[in-house]
Amino acid sequence: MLLIGSYSSPFVRRVAVTLKIYALPFEHRPVATDRDAVIIRGFNPLGRVPALVLDNDELVIDSGMIIDHLDEMVGPARALTPRSGPQRRQVNRMVALATGAADKYVAAYYERTKRPDSHVWQPWLERLEGQIETALQALDGMVQGPWLVGDALTQADVTTVVAVQAMRFDMPHLAPEGRFAALDTLVRSAARLDAFSSTLPNA
Numbered sequence: 001m002l003l004i005g006s007y008s009s010p011f012v013r014r015v016a017v018t019l020k021i022y023a024l025p026f027e028h029r030p031v032a033t034d035r036d037a038v039i040i041r042g043f044n045p046l047g048r049v050p051a052l053v054l055d056n057d058e059l060v061i062d063s064g065m066i067i068d069h070l071d072e073m074v075g076p077a078r079a080l081t082p083r084s085g086p087q088r089r090q091v092n093r094m095v096a097l098a099t100g101a102a103d104k105y106v107a108a109y110y111e112r113t114k115r116p117d118s119h120v121w122q123p124w125l126e127r128l129e130g131q132i133e134t135a136l137q138a139l140d141g142m143v144q145g146p147w148l149v150g151d152a153l154t155q156a157d158v159t160t161v162v163a164v165q166a167m168r169f170d171m172p173h174l175a176p177e178g179r180f181a182a183l184d185t186l187v188r189s190a191a192r193l194d195a196f197s198s199t200l201p202n203a
């Protein structure tokens, strides 16, 4: 399989971490959304990463759809999202919060970096940053320890950790160490696993 997109994207990275946890081999093409926009459109007409090219050349786009496919590949006993019931809803609720926070972070990052300073709309930026703050606060309050839902690492942990680390990479004021104590511990636990340490965000 071939994963398209750079690890500075929390969406690409949640796919990479999941692939590694599932021990599914893949090649990685770390294309940049600006510089390589034409290449990316060849994989996803929307021009967004991640995209995953399967071994039969089929294309899967959007991190949620890709992870859904990977879960199907490894089967319910190994999938990081429980198959059904309250546990599935619990994990999915946390994943929705974490992907939502990641969406707001990407929007805030683009607001700051894609516009000339004179066109950055401060009230909008503050709204985005406020949404990130309350989503992270909520996730922080949900950590049961050592992982979000107790003893087993789930997709909620993968997605939360990559979202926090993406923010710390290029907008560190959004999630500085010390503000969310339980998330700090979660990130430290994840950092000990090869799936996370070998896919850190880079330029």
Ligand SMILES: N[C@@H](CCC(=O)N[C@@H](CS)C(=O)NCC(=O)O)C(=O)O
Pocket: 008, 009, 010, 011, 033, 047, 048, 049, 050, 061, 062, 063, 064, 106
């Ligand atoms: N819902 C999508 C979000 C993906 C996304 O926002 N990707 C960003 C990078 S972090 C992107 O490709 N942005 C380029 C653009 O939208 O022009 C997913 O889960 O894959």
